Amino acid sequence: MTHYDLLVIGTGSGNSIVDEHFDSQKVAIAEAHLFGGTCLNVGCIPTKMFVKTADLARTASAAHTARFGLTTSFSAADWPAIRDRVFGRIDPIEAGGRDYRTNRLPNVTVYPEHVRFTGPRTVVTDSGAEITADRIVIAAGSHAHVPELPGLDAARVDSPGYPVATSNSIMRIDSLPRSLTIIGGGFIAAEFAHVFSSLGVDVTVLVRGDHFLSHADSTVSERFTSAFAAAHHVRTGTSVTALEVTGAGVHVTTRTSDRGTGSLTSDMVLLATGRVPSLEGLGVDRAGFDTTEGRLAVDDRQRVLAGGTPVPGVFALGDISSPYLLKHVANHEARVVRANLLADIAAGAPGAAEAADLTVVNHRAVPSAVFSDPQVATVGLTEEQAAAAGVDYTVKVQEYADVAYGWALEDRIGFVKLLADRRTRRLLGAHIVGDDASMLLQPLVQAMSFDLPADRMAKEQYWIHPALPEVVENALLGLEFD
CATH class of the missing domain: 3.50.50.60 (FAD/NAD(P)-binding domain)
Incomplete structure (x- = not known):
């Protein structure tokens, strides 16, 4: 049995935790799959590289350009070249991350295999190695859901x-x-x-x-x-x-x-x-950890719970424990866990840090996007959620086609939908469908994060004319307040 000061399970966002602040710690990292996790290898990054290629192909098609008075066509795709452009960049990053952790840090030991808990701070690898640790970070991520279907192997x-x-x-x-x-x-x-x-x-x-x-x-x-x-x-x-x-x-x-x-x-x-948290085979029941809705239960400081109480020195982050299966959320949670690990180490024994000295996670105004055609971006409450909560809200739907850049795009699909509290003037939700939706959303995320009233956001800054953000400006101006 080998003992470590810190064990990190998973190398997605969890891999970013171990920096120079942990040089004095004896660290183990367990990763059964690819370094970098879902986002780098099979998720957000490669898919968006493919989406950009698809956008170019669709833009070249006659169906897209005819309304602009152009005659163009898309003839063929060199799939191996498309694929290799993507993974020719990603695979070296994965290999470099693995090499760095495995061969260049004298205080770090990498276990390239699956581990399962046998107790709150004890795991065993598939090859039979037993590991104990004072502190553990569980960042084992999620995996693709495979439905049970007759005939499917x-x-x-x-x-x-x-x-x-x-x-x-x-x-x-x-x-x-x-x-x-x-x-x-x-x-x-x-x-x-x-x-x-x-x-x-x-x-x-x-x-x-x-x-x-x-x-x-x-x-x-x-x-x-x-x-x-x-x-x-x-x-x-x-x-x-x-x-x-x-x-x-x-x-x-x-x-x-x-x-x-x-x-x-x-x-x-x-x-x-869909995707589901990778709890199966992790042995969390043997460790006595709580679960909720199919994921590991944590408190607002990312501490893993057992019987509703934080387990001293055990933290979790990302898809294994978060209600948001989003990389930017996992990255934020990793920063919280790093800060709380360091506070816990400074306090002495695992769990010795006072709750008041630990960083609280912020899951306010979490945005997400769908990079399809049309693109979708959203943050905050839907109208259905606002109505169910009994909020006195105002709503405005503004079409891309109503602003000058929408004319330039010949857009017949895009729109911005905003919801705000009628009394406080604070945005409750923002939903955008259309070109550059993910970028148009960001100022609205900022407004929600810093409590900027919607009417001040609309009126107390310049909006570039005739740029597409004017559709956001007009949506803000269309909200009706008390």
């Missing part, structure tokens, strides 16, 4: 030669399929449908509910679904009941409430049915 999903993939492997395939069925109606499904259809693949998306992005504000969900279905093959209200791999491809059997059973066959299937 779950053990072979993402394996070479098996034509059913998740986001773990779909970006690394050898060649583009002629046709692809995507199962799911969330951001993963929307982004990959945009990528592959833009590159010439015949894509069909099967959405179980009536709309994409079902957890979004209803205006966003409805209008995004309408715009997306106009440009893609989408079947809403469709449940998958079985899946069979045949010589002709993957045969998917479906059921809808109004049309009965149906089927389709495609070269590949992408399971885009």
Whole structure:
């Protein structure tokens, strides 16, 4: 049995914790998969690099440029070149991070394997090594959800030669399929449908509910679904009941409430049915840790709970414990955990730091975005949530088409929807669909974070004319206050 001062499980945002402040600590890092975690290897970063390529391909298509009086076309995609541009940058970063932690830090030992808890501060690796630690950070992330379907060999999903993939492997395939069925109606499904259809693949998306992005504000969900279905093959209200791999491809059997059973066959299937915290096999029950809604339970200082009480010296962050499966949230939580670890170390024994001396996490005004076509960005309450909370709110929907830059874009889809407290004038929520939505949202996130009243934001600064942010200005001006 080997003892460490600190054990970090997972190398996504958890990898950023161990810096020069821990040089005097004996540290162990356990990582069963790729260094850098989901975001770097199979999530936000590579997908956005593919999305940019897809955006360029779609922009070149005749359907996009005809309304501008141009005649252009998109002819073909060099998939290996597209793929290698992405992973030619990402893979060296992963390898460099692994080498740095493994070979260049004398106080750090890397265990490149899965670990499971056998007690609150004891783990065992798959190879049988037992590890104890005074303090532990659990940052084991999440994994793609694979649904149970008749005919689906779950053990072979993402394996070479098996034509059913998740986001773990779909970006690394050898060649583009002629046709692809995507199962799911969330951001993963929307982004990959945009990528592959833009590159010439015949894509069909099967959405179980009536709309994409079902957890979004209803205006966003409805209008995004309408715009997306106009440009893609989408079947809403469709449940998958079985899946069979045949010589002709993957045969998917479906059921809808109004049309009965149906089927389709495609070269590949992408399971885009969400992500779940990687608790399974971690042994948190053996450690006595609390869980809530399928994730590890933590307090507002990121301390892991057992019986509702913080476990001394044990912290968690990111997808394993956060209600927000977002990289920027995991990064913030990692900063909180680093600060609280250092405070705990300075106090002496694990758990010795007073709660008042620990940093509190900030989950206020958490933004998110969907990088599809159209793009979506959102922060704060939906209108449904505001109504359910009994808030006296004012709402304004402003169309891109109502401002001059919207004319330049020939935009018929984009809009900004704002909600604000009618009495305090503070923004409650902001929802944007359309070009550059993720960038247009950021000033609204800032206003919500620093309690800037919406009317002051609108009137007490210049808005560049005729830039696209004027649509945000006009939405702010359209809110009606007491």
